[in-house]
Structure formats: structure tokens, C-alpha cells
Amino acid sequence: MTDITSQTEAALAAIAAADSLDTLEAQRLETLGKKGWVSLALKTLGGMTPEERTAAAPAIQSARAAIAEALEAKKAALESAELEAQLARETIDLTLPAAATPKGSVHPVSQVMDELAEIFADLGFAVATGPEIEDDWHNFTALNMDETHPARAMHDTFYFPDKTSDSKDVLLRTHTSPVQIRSMLAQGAPIRIIAPGRVYRSDSDATHTPMFHQVEGLVIDKDIHLGHLKWTLETFFKAFFEREDIVLRLRPSYFPFTEPSVEVDVGYSNEGGRRVVGGHGDAPGHAWMEIGGSGMVNARVLEFAGVDPAEYQGFAFGLGIDRIAMLKYGMNDLRAFFDGDPRWLAHYGFSPFDQPTLSAGVGARA
Numbered sequence: 471m472t473d474i475t476s477q478t479e480a481a482l483a484a485i486a487a488a489d490s491l492d493t494l495e496a497q498r499l500e501t502l503g504k505k506g507w508v509s510l511a512l513k514t515l516g517g518m519t520p521e522e523r524t525a526a527a528p529a530i531q532s533a534r535a536a537i538a539e540a541l542e543a544k545k546a547a548l549e550s551a552e553l554e555a556q557l558a559r560e561t562i563d564l565t566l567p568a569a570a571t572p573k574g575s576v577h578p579v580s581q582v583m584d585e586l587a588e589i590f591a592d593l594g595f596a597v598a599t600g601p602e603i604e605d606d607w608h609n610f611t612a613l614n615m616d617e618t619h620p621a622r623a624m625h626d627t628f629y630f631p632d633k634t635s636d637s638k639d640v641l642l643r644t645h646t647s648p649v650q651i652r653s654m655l656a657q658g659a660p661i662r663i664i665a666p667g668r669v670y671r672s673d674s675d676a677t678h679t680p681m682f683h684q685v686e687g688l689v690i691d692k693d694i695h696l697g698h699l700k701w702t703l704e705t706f707f708k709a710f711f712e713r714e715d716i717v718l719r720l721r722p723s724y725f726p727f728t729e730p731s732v733e734v735d736v737g738y739s740n741e742g743g744r745r746v747v748g749g750h751g752d753a754p755g756h757a758w759m760e761i762g763g764s765g766m767v768n769a770r771v772l773e774f775a776g777v778d779p780a781e782y783q784g785f786a787f788g789l790g791i792d793r794i795a796m797l798k799y800g801m802n803d804l805r806a807f808f809d810g811d812p813r814w815l816a817h818y819g820f821s822p823f824d825q826p827t828l829s830a831g832v833g834a835r836a
């Protein structure tokens with residue numbers, strides 16, 4: 471009895487003094503381990519008479535409980551002390567200045583997309599998106615280009631091979647116009663969206679790359695007419711180029727999905743070999759440059775997209791983002807946009823902190 475009491479006291483003291491998980495484990499083996507004295511003492515109970523057992527058992531049981539509890543508490547304490555030490559050891563001082571200036575910059579195309587979203591948001595436009603891998607129906611048919619339509623040939627489409635049939639159904643979208651269809655089907659009219667994104671055509675030279683960027687615009691409401699289109703584009707370009715002397719020329723054209731259709735030209739002049747937007751294209755030293763297509767949405771397109779043309783009408787436009795980026799930031803080779811040359815990006819890229827806002831200037835370069 472006294473033996474057990476003193477042995478227990480000694481064990482508890484050793485446990486309390488243990489300064490590592492290893493010494494603690496040694497203590498556990500000495501007491502509660504298979505050959506530990508507590509376990510051996512428990513075994514002796516089996517050979518006792520019931521009376522002896524009743525007398526001896528409580529002391530052994532309580533010794534085991536006390537030691538088990540002490541082991542567990544000490545283990546938790548040692549583990550948390552170890553974690554604390556590890557946390558202290560591995561601390562990184564985030565307030566120290568960076569050893570090197572972070573490299574990397576925002577591509578001018580991304581910057582211009584942010585600028586577009588900012589300006590059009592101010593005019594009440596939401597940003598819509600659609601898939602770059604499109605189906606024939608959304609890219610062509612619903613835009614009033616059925617299978618035999620000659621305008622399809624103008625698009626130099628990349629089709630995906632279809633193993634199961636001869637039909638060419640899946641393609642890389644050739645323009646952002648299928649987002650018009652998807653947006654109208656999803657939310658109906660009235661609607662006011664822009665849809666910036668990548669488009670693909672099998673076409674490559676100094677002014678064309680197989681992938682390029684467009685922004686689609688779509689406004690459907692009651693009593694919308696071409697005047698709204700012209701005002702919207704003019705207001706956009708004035709904000710985008712940050713100058714008041716933007717002059718647009720709408721030139722009659724043809725797109726299957728708009729009726730009437732117009733091509734949009736902007737007046738510019740050459741200053742030191744650089745095209746600078748502004749002024750009337752017919753003024754001396756000036757010329758016109760095409761920057762996009764637009765028109766009143768064809769009634770058939772509205773029908774395909776589930777909008778009643780007797781009640782609603784509106785306009786759509788598609789602008790080349792790469793082209794307006796080149797004009798704004800004075801870049802002259804479209805192909806350099808997609809070369810991924812870090813020297814070009816270092817020169818023409820934007821700081822990630824340079825967020826375009828209307829108040830700070832959508833074009834301010836840090």
C-alpha cells in the first residue's frame with residue numbers, strides 16, 4: 471500500500487519533470503507500459519482472493535488513473551510548447567521591405583479591358599461573358615447566318631474535328647457576338663451589356679493574329695435608335711482617349727446580324743510617325759480609321775434569342791480591343807502583343823496598382 475503510494479508519487483514527480491516527449495514516453499513505459507509496474511500490479515489482482523482484491527484494487531486503480539491523467543496533461547503541454555517554439559522559430563517578418571521589386575506587369579490588353587468595364591459601368595452596362603469554345607448555332611445560326619450564308623466564309627473559322635459525324639458543330643468563336651445571344655436568352659429584355667474577350671480566326675499577318683480581342687456591346691430596350699448608338703460610342707471614346715475632339719463617322723455596311731449596319735471610323739492624324747486619335751478625318755493632315763462594326767440588331771436575331779421584335783429593339787457593336795489599345799498607348803506592331811517578350815511588357819505593361827478609375831483617370835500611366 472505505502473509502496474504503491476510512494477511509487478505513484480515518484481512517477482508523478484518524474485512525469486512533471488519530463489522536459490521532452492521522449493522522456494515522457496519512457497515514463498509511460500515504466501508505469502503503464504506492458505511491463506510497467508502499474509500493469510504488473512494490476513495483473514496480481516487476478517491471483518488474489520475476492521477479499522484481498524477488494525482491499526488492494528482501489529489503490530492500484532487510482533494510481534493508474536492518476537498516472538494516466540498526468541501523462542496526458544504533460545503530453546499536451548509539451549506538444550503545445552513545441553508548437554509555440556516552432557512558430558517562433560519560423561516567423562517571417564512581413565513588415566521587412568522586399569529584397570527585390572516584384573517583376574511582372576498588367577498586359578495592355580488586360581488594362582484596356584479594365585478601362586472598358588469602368589467606362590461602360592458608368593453608363594449602366596454590365597459585363598457579360600460567354601465560352602470561347604462555341605457551337606455553330608450561337609456563333610452563326612442565331613446571328614442570322616444559316617449554313618449556306620456567304621458571310622460564314624469571311625470568318626476563317628477554326629472548327630474542332632468531330633469524330634462522331636461530318637457536322638462541324640464545335641468551333642472557336644470568331645467574334646464576341648454569340649454573347650449577345652447567350653445574354654438575351656439568359657436574361658431577356660431590356661438589357662445593357664458589354665462582353666470583352668478573346669476571339670479566333672485562321673488569319674495571320676502584320677495586322678492580324680489568329681487570336682485577338684473584341685468587346686461586344688448590346689443595348690435592347692424600347693425606342694432605341696441609331697442616335698443612341700452614336701452617342702454611346704462617342705461618349706465611350708471620349709472617356710477612353712481622354713479627349714473631347716473625338717469625331718466618329720458611321721459608314722453604311724453589312725452584317726447579317728444588324729440591319730441597318732454601319733462601320734465605325736474615327737478621325738486621327740499622324741504626329742511624329744504615330745497615329746493620334748482626334749479631329750475630323752477629312753480635315754487637312756487627318757484620315758479615318760476603322761475601329762469596329764455596329765448596327766441595329768436584326769429582328770431575326772431578336773427572335774432567335776427569344777426577344778419580341780415588335781416590343782423591343784436595340785443596337786450592337788463590336789470593337790477590336792487590340793486596335794484601340796495600340797492607338798491609345800502608341801504601339802505599332804500587333805504581333806508583339808502576343809510574343810510574351812518581357813522587355814516589351816516591362817515597357818508597355820502597367821503596374822498592378824494602376825487600377826483604372828473614372829476619378830483618377832482611366833488612362834493615367836504611373
Ligand code: PHE
Nearest residue numbers: 645647725763764786787788
Ligand atoms: N461581330 C462583328 C465582327 O466581328 C462585329 C459586329 C458586332 C458588328 C456587333 C455589328 C454588331 O466583325
